[in-house]
Amino acid sequence: MKIELMNDTSLQNLTDVKVVKRDGTETPFYGYKIDLVLKELDADDKTKAAVYQELLSFMGKKTVSTIEIARAFISGLKKADQNILAQKYVNYRRQDEENFAEATDPQYKLSQLFDRNSRVVHENANKDSHVFNTQRDLEAGVVSRALGLRMLPDLVAKAHLRGDIHWHDLDYSPVTPETNCxxxxxxxxxxxxxxxxxxxxxxxxxxxxxxxxxxxxxxxxxxxxxxxxxxxxxxxxxxxxxxxxxxxxxxxxxxxxxxxxxxxxxxxxxxxxxxxxxxxxxxxxxxxxxxxxxxxxxxxxxxxxxxxxxxxxxxxxxxxxxxxxxxxxxxxxxxxxxxxxxxxxxxxxxxxxxxxxxxxxxxxxxxxxxxxxxxxxxxxxTGSFKTPMGCRSFLQGWKDPETGKEVNSGRMNLGVVTVNLPRIALEAQGDKELFWQIFQEKMNICHTALKYRIARTKQAKPENAPLLYMYGAFGKRLKRTDSVDEVFKNSRATISLGYIGLYEVCTTFYGSNWEHNQEAHDFAVSIAKAMHELCAKWESEEGYHYSLY
Incomplete structure (x- = not known):
């Protein structure tokens, strides 16, 4: 059921307030998140109003921390005489922190591997987990996942763990600044x-x-x-x-x-x-x-x-x-x-x-x-013919700004982050306006994640991968003192925004027979177009080719 906000306690007045995450990252205040938590708690209108009223005390402030928001939320619940809900909310936050701590604990992740956890052992069909060198890679992989989550921006790591987005190849990146394909x-x-x-x-x-x-x-x-x-x-x-x-x-x-x-x-x-x-x-x-x-x-x-x-x-x-x-x-x-x-x-x-x-x-x-x-x-x-990279993705047509010649071989992808579109549709509960609000938030998280991928990959040095950077595999021969960004910048490399579940999004809004519904078709196209336009915008601002998978 869609939640209606009371006019005199609307959280829309907080849209200019920046929320400071635990690691210092700033994001806009998203009121819909408060609504989702209240719905999860099955709060009545009186309780909602009390919580909104507490949160409105932040009006006029430039920034507010996540801790302050949590305290205000609990205070509102208690003022509405909802002590049980307040404790439930505290437990919810504690469980979230415990899940994050568990996911970022290398020793715990290794124990899963040694216990032959099927999800860990069979995470890649190309790897035979009975072979010594594969076992060594799996061991390194589970530790790298734990360390990698600690390295990622807080909102990216938690969004990945919740399944809102997926940071691909966490067993290698960002612990090592390797390229993808x-x-x-x-x-x-x-x-x-x-x-x-x-x-x-x-x-x-x-x-x-x-x-x-x-x-x-x-x-x-x-x-x-x-x-x-x-x-x-x-x-x-x-x-x-x-x-x-x-x-x-x-x-x-x-x-x-x-x-x-x-x-x-x-x-x-x-x-x-x-x-x-x-x-x-x-x-x-x-x-x-x-x-x-x-x-x-x-x-x-x-x-x-x-x-x-x-x-x-x-x-x-x-x-x-x-x-x-x-x-x-x-x-x-x-x-x-x-x-x-x-x-x-x-x-x-x-x-x-x-x-x-x-x-x-x-x-x-x-x-x-x-x-x-x-x-x-x-x-x-794409502007010219080329082979897809090993990961089956295509490079866009690209000409070297120095020579004006078309270049395909020697180019690469810096990694992929995928957004979970069906989850956005389910959280929106039939509300298109809310869908686009949640969509924009997830796009901001994906952009933060992709920018981090670029920044981390640029920290490599040519001597870390001589064959790639110094001996021609990436099309140029850099010196040890050169920046690897020489083969990435000016849109030579791609960085990719992935998406899943566009069909399921339309099913959520229009039912299982939506393929013959022009409005549903236009909605699906508008989502893909919005992602494409964001990729083009990010590329024009940053000089790296954001591609849409």
């Missing part, structure tokens, strides 16, 4: 070389060496961030190195093979090299373990190459996946395959690569992957 700039690394550990790795001279280097890069990148990584246009990326194989075979053919057979010989040998190299890459990725105790979440994109070498790379990827892993021919989990469809290239019968599109469909039918991307639609929506 990325598109690795393999092209830059292959051309200029890179260093892993104590070894300097030079430019590959064959496709076999190139794929071997790829697997090493993937393993190290996966250990230096907590999200997935992707390879963009792998068929075109590897083509120059397969061409080196072809040239070597042609040179051998000139010495041993009759002139009319040399081309055939070199092509046959190169095709075998391509198949073996792509098979090795598939096996190596699936047998890798990152420092996080799991197979690196890897995505590779292909399908746009038109040369015979690029076509052979595409066909090899698909045939290897169809064949499956090992003697049992199991479906490989990684790399996640993404095949690009493009009009005039492979979409329709008669297109030059239509046969490979058909092979991709066979593979997708038998082995779940590849996913299919429409080149023309991606370009229309």
């Amino acid at each position: 990325c598109l690795i700039d393999f092209d830059e690394m292959f051309k200029n070389g890179f260093k892993i550990g104590n070894a300097w790795v030079s430019s590959p001279r064959s496709i076999q060496t190139a794929t071997a280097q790829m697997s090493q890069i993937i393993a190290n990148v996966a250990s230096l961030q907590y999200g997935g990584c992707s390879a963009n246009r792998i068929d075109q990326l590897l083509e120059p190195y397969a061409k080196l194989n072809y040239q070597k075979h042609m040179k051998d053919a000139e010495e041993w093979i009759a002139p009319e057979k040399r081309e055939e010989f070199a092509r046959a040998k190169t095709k075998k090299d391509i198949y073996d190299a792509m098979q090795a890459l598939e096996y190596e990725i699936n047998t890798l373990y990152s420092s996080q105790g799991q197979t690196p979440f890897t995505t590779i994109n292909f399908g746009l190459g038109t040369s015979w070498i690029s076509r052979e790379i595409q066909k090899a990827i698909l045939k290897i996946r169809i064949k499956g892993l090992g003697k049992e021919h199991r479906t490989a989990i990684f790399p996640k395959l993404i095949f690009t469809l493009k009009r005039g290239l492979n979409l329709q019968p008669g297109d030059p690569n239509y046969d490979i599109k058909q092979l991709a469909l066979e593979c997708s039918t038998k082995r779940m992957y590849p996913d299919l991307l429409m080149y023309d639609k991606i370009k229309e929506i």
Whole structure:
């Protein structure tokens, strides 16, 4: 039932008062929260009026602490002779504090792990909790969650624990200032070389060496961030190195093979090299373990190459996946395959690569992957074609302000915070005005959380993740003394606002058959549009690309 506020005791008069949280954070005074607590306590109108009257004593003040609000609330309940409700409210606050203390206690969280708590042990389907290095990662993860909640702004940590928002990957961030997911700039690394550990790795001279280097890069990148990584246009990326194989075979053919057979010989040998190299890459990725105790979440994109070498790379990827892993021919989990469809290239019968599109469909039918991307639609929506990052999210089109060139590989995401929209709808209880009021508060919390993610990630130093920042994986080669913000700022990196439950929000307001209701449809669009506009506003003010998931 909607709560009606009495005109002479309206909390709207307190909208200019700032509430100071325990950690010093200031937020607006949200009167609806008082209403929700009173409803939870099942307070009558007389009790409500008494509480409102106590709270109105803050009128004219610039700031008020959460402790002062709690004391005024209890005082109002007692003046209304509601001592039992006052005690109930005290118990409610005490339980809230105890829950927070428990969630931020590393020793307690470790005890859950050692007790084989199913939620902790099975929190990630990619991790085998029976393996030593995975167990070590899980141990570090539960401690990091507890410490991370202590590091977060108070209102963000509590909103996460209540389920109002979700701070993703708390087992890694913010304890470590790692990035989330990325598109690795393999092209830059292959051309200029890179260093892993104590070894300097030079430019590959064959496709076999190139794929071997790829697997090493993937393993190290996966250990230096907590999200997935992707390879963009792998068929075109590897083509120059397969061409080196072809040239070597042609040179051998000139010495041993009759002139009319040399081309055939070199092509046959190169095709075998391509198949073996792509098979090795598939096996190596699936047998890798990152420092996080799991197979690196890897995505590779292909399908746009038109040369015979690029076509052979595409066909090899698909045939290897169809064949499956090992003697049992199991479906490989990684790399996640993404095949690009493009009009005039492979979409329709008669297109030059239509046969490979058909092979991709066979593979997708038998082995779940590849996913299919429409080149023309991606370009229309985002401004240019690019592969999604390992976390399956897309970068927006972006041009380097210094060169004016389109850049995709080498860019990254700094993390995600998701808002729980259905909870807002349930708390609003059919009141659209109240929905938007609660929505704005949760958006403010999400913005605070996302700004913290950016600030924390910027505290990393290039030497913390040399392969990312100093040796080209993120597209630039920073010095030890440089700021990592050089690869984040000017909207080069994304930071993401996620949302869940838009459908359920409309169900709450309009019933289960709302899809055919234009008003409900417009309401759903208005929510998504409001979030998008906030992301655009935050980007214009801060210089980081806030994206909406």
